[in-house]
Each structure stands twice: as structure tokens, then as C-alpha cells.
Amino acid sequence: MSEIAIRVAHPDSPLTEEAIGRLVDAFYAKVRNDPQLGPVFDAAIADWAPHLETMRRFWSSVMLTSGKYKGNPVAAHRRVSGIEMQMFARWLALFEETCAEMFDAAIAAEFGIKARRIAESLQLALFYRPDRPWPPQGH
Numbered sequence: 001m002s003e004i005a006i007r008v009a010h011p012d013s014p015l016t017e018e019a020i021g022r023l024v025d026a027f028y029a030k031v032r033n034d035p036q037l038g039p040v041f042d043a044a045i046a047d048w049a050p051h052l053e054t055m056r057r058f059w060s061s062v063m064l065t066s067g068k069y070k071g072n073p074v075a076a077h078r079r080v081s082g083i084e085m086q087m088f089a090r091w092l093a094l095f096e097e098t099c100a101e102m103f104d105a106a107i108a109a110e111f112g113i114k115a116r117r118i119a120e121s122l123q124l125a126l127f128y129r130p131d132r133p134w135p136p137q138g139h
């Protein structure tokens with residue numbers, strides 16, 4: 001691969017609000033095109049502009065501790081019809097892939113660590129049952 005191709009694939013964006021905006025746009029473009037995730041998101045989200053804005057604030061709060069996001073992700077995901085445990089692996093794979101395309105390895109890894117922690121806590125909130133093994137068999 002030529003050096004130019006590598007630079008296009010890994011632009012090494014600094015971690016700014018603007019770069020977070022581009023990450024969010026690129027990630028949700030992939031989500032909407034994904035056969036497993038796309039239909040669930042499109043059924044739940046009538047107007048994408050406010051969702052993308054919320055997600056910019058969310059990642060800005062998580063990665064830059066900006067305090068811009070105020071919300072309740074668990075309550076929001078409880079309302080998502082058709083959400084399933086196994087969708088989280090796909091969500092994380094697409095998210096980490098997009099981070100790796102935009103940021104250097106250290107920043108991409110930091111996004112991945114945060115995303116995995118939040119995904120784990122969402123999965124526990126949505127799917128954990130005290131009378132069943134965790135993680136559920138097959139996951």
C-alpha cells in the first residue's frame with residue numbers, strides 16, 4: 001500500500017469536537033446501511049439530525065469531559081423496539097472500525113474502551129436477569 005493510501009485510511013484526526021462530529025456522521029452512515037442494525041435504528045428514529053446532535057454531545061462528554069450530554073441512555077434504549085443482545089457486538093465492531101479509520105491507534109483504542117464499558121452496562125440494564133447466567137449462553 002502506498003503512503004498516500006495509508007494516510008487516507010488513517011487521517012490521524014486530533015480529538016476535537018469537529019472530529020467527533022465526523023466520527024458520529026460516518027458511524028451512523030454505516031449503521032443505517034447495516035442489514036442487522038439499520039432497520040432497528042430507522043424504525044426508532046424519524047428525524048436523524050437531532051439524534052446525530054445528541055450523539056455528538058454524548059461522545060464529547062465521554063471523550064472530552066465537556067458535560068454537554070444530559071440524558072438517560074438506559075431509558076432511551078428500553079424504548080427501542082427490536083433491540084437484541086447480539087446486536088451490541090455488531091454495533092461495537094462498526095464503531096471501532098470507524099474510529100480506526102479516523103484516529104490514531106491510541107485515540108481509537110480509548111474510544112473502544114469507553115464504548116465497550118458503556119455497551120456492557122447497557123446490556124446488563126436491558127438483559128440481565130438474576131436467575132440466569134451472565135453473559136447468556138451463546139454470547
Ligand code: HEM
Binds near residue numbers: 058083115
Ligand atoms: C444494539 C446496539 C444499539 C442499538 C440498536 C441502539 C439504538 C439506539 C436508538 C434507536 C436510539 C434512539 C432512541 C430514541 O431517540 O428514541 C439510541 C440512542 C442512543 N444510543 Fe444507542 N443503540 C445501541 C447501542 C449503543 C451503545 C453501545 C451506545 C454507547 C456506547 C449507545 C449510545 C446511545 C446514546 C447516548 C443515545 C441517546 C440517548 C438519549 O436520547 O439521550 N447506543 N440508540
